[in-house]
Amino acid sequence: MPRPQTIRPPAREQDQFLAAEFVLGTLEGAERAHVRQRMRADPAFAGLVRMWERRLAPLHELTAPIAPPAELGLLILDDFAKSQHGHPRGKAVGGPSLRPEPSPRAEPGRPPEFRFKTVDHQASGPAAKPSAGAPTEDRPPPPPASEQPGPPAPSPEGRNGAPAENPPSAKPALAIAKRESLPASDEVLRLVEAVDEDWTRLLAEGAHGPAGDKAPLSAAQAMTLAPSSPSSDAETLARETAPVDLAAETEVPASRAAQPDAGLSAPAAPVSEASPEPKEEVSAEDALDRKAEEICAALEVLLPAGRAGFVTEQKRPGWLLARFRRVKVQGETADELLETLALEAANLLPSPPRDDVAAASDTAEPPPSELLAPGLAEDGLDGSSKEGPVQEGPSEAVSPESTPTESLPIASPSGGDAPIEDSASEDAACGEASIGTSSGDLALAPVPPEETAPEEVAQPELTQQERVPEEPVPLAPVGAPPMTDGEASGAVDVVASVEGETVTGADAQPSAPAETEAVGPVEATAEASTDAAGEAAQAEGGALSAVQAEAPAVRVTEETSGERPAGEATAPQEAKEALGEKAAGDVNAGEVALAKEAGAAASETMDVAPVPLELAPAPATEAGAAAAHLPPVPLPAAGHASLWRAVAVLALLVAAGLAGLLAYGQWHQPEEHPLVAILQNEQVPVIALRIDPQSGAVRVHAVVAEPPAGKAYHLWLVAPGAERVRLGRFRSALAARSAVVAQLDPGTLSAAKVDVTLEPLEPHAPDMPAGPVVFTGRLVPE
């Protein structure tokens, strides 16, 4: 719909006036509807309206911005997501048609604040002082869901724990239902609150944590406008705030320059470092992480699809832990948190591959004293070492079972695994992503057809071995139930969907990225009897592909959930096996040295695999096989630690410098446009043209005879190596902004030619001049 950008023939006075009134808003309802109709029928009139919009719109600069309630944002994003999916309910998107149901009721309980003098004041009042400590009881009832009351909260369902068999199928459905029906921020809030007591307790018994000044969140806060106090604003400036209050356990966020949150994942690191620590402290810390994970998982469900994945992606417990600690310490409301999340969701890129390398290096080294990527490494260990106690994994492995059990009295084996797997899956996602870039592709490829494609030496052996893991399985279940208890609380939904690859991910993480693929086959073969095998493989493949796409975690979950149903029958078993393997993986992680050795050995020859078989049932062989596939990965990674750190610091500096430069540029940018004169010694028709390559603004002053009625000058840009572009049409002057111009780089632009043709007002072909070139010239730098 080309917008008329030129001086158009004088419209009838009345039309002008009608358009102006329409834009001003003085028309009454019926007239307004009439004008809308007319706009649709009469493009010229629509152009008038747009012109008036453009004339008056600058006034918006004087309006006071108001932060909309966070749940409104979620609704809108949800609308968008639905409309993108062609969801039946998304048809409200269709332009002027108003959605009949008053679904967006934000605060039903609120009295109509019609013409309140201090609308905003009131609204932001409660939220502005989050420390007011509104008790849990006076939280207003959650806003009625637009569709159905639905399940009251994700947590109750999750906690009550569905029987082990059905979760794979039941959970995703549940999640979907919630996503549609629940007011998100309230949900988040409830979660935060549910976790609240546990947190305070844990913080109290854990060494660190300003448990004293906790600021309980009330739903009221969440419902109202996010406070706009400077502090909260500052917080929403997500990235800078990263290391806010982690003083106790800050670490150098160097590993991840691209992702500022890396700094936040730092707190987790100490745990992993302190492997020889006594149980309790570790467990406290770990339990906190677990909480963070729960919330994270729940958030994942609540966030509309557009933002999903982000949380999963960010689910390194350290990160969220820090986030939520901030909620508590600084009184950030759930809304703000969501906002921040959304913001980061929008800004973050998929994690850079080197994370994985770093993680690999970490895990590869037995003493993780100087971890490169604290948060990540921690995750990896965590994910791997869930069954730590059973074996002799690193110390923090112990924690997951011990603490969460007390804190949360829920034991649903299936639901329980969820969080773990979930976290693991994300890790896996990260891992696979990076692997994909390096050399993991080949590794993953063999996975699906592992029965069909026995060419690879490693795989047959693996199949033999996985029978071996079955013996360890008894061990695994022992370890499994406790963890399940712990996690069951919040995370359920997301978790349920992910299973197969999570396991693999869990395995993958501890030892090295290389193992991902090795594990895949193992697991697959383990389930070979059932059809699940194929799925697992599939799931993993899906995971990989998803990872390579933009939003890694989301798709992972989606796809797996989709594929799950078939495997349900075997699900419990499968899960157990998975756990067993995980356990194996832990052993692996614990005995990294051994694995490394094996890997080294394996790297020399492909057939080494059998040997590790004897050494240790599964893990060693895995490692060996993995190494056979990707010998070089873990080794170089270790050496790159300091390099990456240096790179990160450098990037940080550069970013800071750029920011400064930009700020400087903003301040000194003159708002006025410079004046230009064209001097001539005789009166010649001339067209003065000015193009701003930055903004794509095009200004034309024509000192020429007006074109005959029904015709107009059309302005063309003929850049070398590019299509000719119609910049606009005019009769005496033109001011337009062209996206095309803005996209061209200044170099080509300065070599471009500009033509003016005389054509009918409405061009026939959009990009072919229909009339003679009457003026021509070159662009030169001013």
Next chain:
Amino acid sequence: MISPHEIHRLIAAVAKGDRRAFAELYRLSSPKLYGVILRILRRRERAAQAMRLAYARIATQASHYDGSEEPVCWLVGIARASALDIARESEVPDAFEPFEVAVPARDPLARQQRSLALRRLLGCLGALSVERRRMVLLAFYDGCSRHALSIYFDAPVASIRAWIARSTSEIAGCLARRP
């Protein structure tokens, strides 16, 4: 301040169905648009309705946005139109308390200086008589209908109509004059 270019890029991405871009666009523009809408509608639930409508329109019309105008103005135009549509949908008694915002939110789209366009427009508005200027601003910011204005200015609707007509034509003439 976010550059218009960036907003334009986001709009283009939204036209392609990019959710991330939409989320980002929402994040950037929602304070501004909500401010505009809430001022016109004054009631949160209606404002929420209008916001949804506005963003739905933004999503659908994004592909038509050709960058020929300031992107924020484009967004605001849609938001205002949506708010007005909602406002005119049902009859609500008019009242004229000034709209006050105790603590304005942080607006990513805020600019440090008033734009040239705004200054020109203000210059033109300044040329109107006080009453007529007020009328235009009331209509623009508060979405007052003719009827509401006639109450406010205690004048028959027909005169209001005539005044607005004269005001707008003067504004148009003033803006058309090259500075």
